[in-house]
Amino acid sequence: MNRAKEIFMKAKKNVFNSNFGLYESLIKGDGLDFREIKEYENEDLRRINYKASAKSGELKVNVFNETKQMNVVVILALSSSLKFGSSRLKLDLAAEVFTLLALATTMGKNLLFPVVFSNKPELFYEPVSDENEIYEITKDILNLNTFKKEIDFKKLSEFLNSVIKRKAAVFLISDFLEEIDLSEISYQNDVYAVVLRDFFEENLTTLNDVDLISPFDGDKFEANLDEISIKRYKKLLKTYDEKLKEHFLQNKVSFGKIYTNDEPLSKLIQIARR
Numbered sequence: 001m002n003r004a005k006e007i008f009m010k011a012k013k014n015v016f017n018s019n020f021g022l023y024e025s026l027i028k029g030d031g032l033d034f035r036e037i038k039e040y041e042n043e044d045l046r047r048i049n050y051k052a053s054a055k056s057g058e059l060k061v062n063v064f065n066e067t068k069q070m071n072v073v074v075i076l077a078l079s080s081s082l083k084f085g086s087s088r089l090k091l092d093l094a095a096e097v098f099t100l101l102a103l104a105t106t107m108g109k110n111l112l113f114p115v116v117f118s119n120k121p122e123l124f125y126e127p128v129s130d131e132n133e134i135y136e137i138t139k140d141i142l143n144l145n146t147f148k149k150e151i152d153f154k155k156l157s158e159f160l161n162s163v164i165k166r167k168a169a170v171f172l173i174s175d176f177l178e179e180i181d182l183s184e185i186s187y188q189n190d191v192y193a194v195v196l197r198d199f200f201e202e203n204l205t206t207l208n209d210v211d212l213i214s215p216f217d218g219d220k221f222e223a224n225l226d227e228i229s230i231k232r233y234k235k236l237l238k239t240y241d242e243k244l245k246e247h248f249l250q251n252k253v254s255f256g257k258i259y260t261n262d263e264p265l266s267k268l269i270q271i272a273r274r
Contacts, residue, residue, distance in 0.1 A: 003092070004139040011099040012131070014265050015107055038063055071113060071166055072105040073189075074098055076141060077156070077174035078118040080215035083146045086200040087261040093196050094173050095141040097264050101171050102134045113164065116144065119152035121159060148216055150178065157184040164189075176244055186251040192271050193248055193255035202237065204230045 037052050040059035052060040076098060082091040098114070105112040106129050114137050116123035123140055125133070151174065160170070161184065170185060173194045185191055207225040214221075248255045254274040258267045 004095070004135065004142050007092075007096045007099055007142075008135045008138050011096060011103055014100065015103040037061070070108070070110040071164060071168035072101070072110050073113040073115060073160065073164060073168045073170045074101045074105070075115045075117060075156070075160075075170065075172050077151045077153075077172060077176075078116055078122055078144060078146060078149045079151050079175065079178065080146050080149050081175055081177050082196070083215050084201065085198045085260045087198070090175055090196045090198060090260060091144065091146065092142065093258065093260050093262075093264065095138050097173050097194055097196070097258065097268065098141060099134060099138050100264065100268055102128070102137070103131070106131065106134065113168070115160075116141065117151070117156050117159065118149040119155055122149075124163075146215065147218065150216070151180075153178075153180050153182065157181070160185060160189075177240075180244070180247060182247065182251050182253055186253050191251070191253045193253050194268070194271060195244075195255060195257045196260070197257055198260045202234075204233060206230060 037049050037060050040048065040053075040061045047061045047063075049060045049062050076094055082089070082094060084090055085092070102112055102114065109129075112128040112134075114123070114125045114128055115121065122144065123137075125137065128134060128137070168189050169192065170189045171192045171194060172182070172185075173196065175196045176193065182191055182193070204225060206227055210223050210225060212221055212223050213219070245255070247253075254271055256267055256271040256274070258264045
């Protein structure tokens, strides 16, 4: 089985799992309005309220009022640094995260707008509602050329404002290792930042005579990762991530990290529910 098929089938199984909460998390805002909690009577198992059930000793479900169809924009912010990973590539993780979000969106009968963007639109699709289309996009993502790619968030904001005319839930998938500004996007949309990282890039260990290749320009060079340089690197990354978190909070962006050795499902649910 090819990698795209593996990712797609795994994501589909998770989406249709009776305990899967991402669907409800995605549509709990503009798509559905909560009405009441009532006793379970053969309703959708995904709407079971486990907290209320535990308190009462009887199975309870959430009841919602259907409102309007949502626009859900899932953006992969493409950069060269996604072609990195110790357990698996961040790009591979990005493909799985995209597929989970895409299937959860179409399952809720909402409009899915898939976008891959660097400093220009790399891939842009008409609104998607079919599983086969999602599978094809998953393949496209895995085959992306990341060489010399960098994100321009200002251009991304301008692009989104030109194509999305109604308030949307915007899921932005990136490792966020470049300067960002999400103020324009978050001003009129509900924004969720899915931060992809690899454990090794945040926890470097000493390595001597390492041959490295820059993903941005292809330059090869030799480096010694001693304790002093690693300490400096970790300090810079920590400072950067603190600024990143502050930016998210200032702009009311829901966010969370998913590592390449994580199972992304539970982390996505947490991000979507914040």
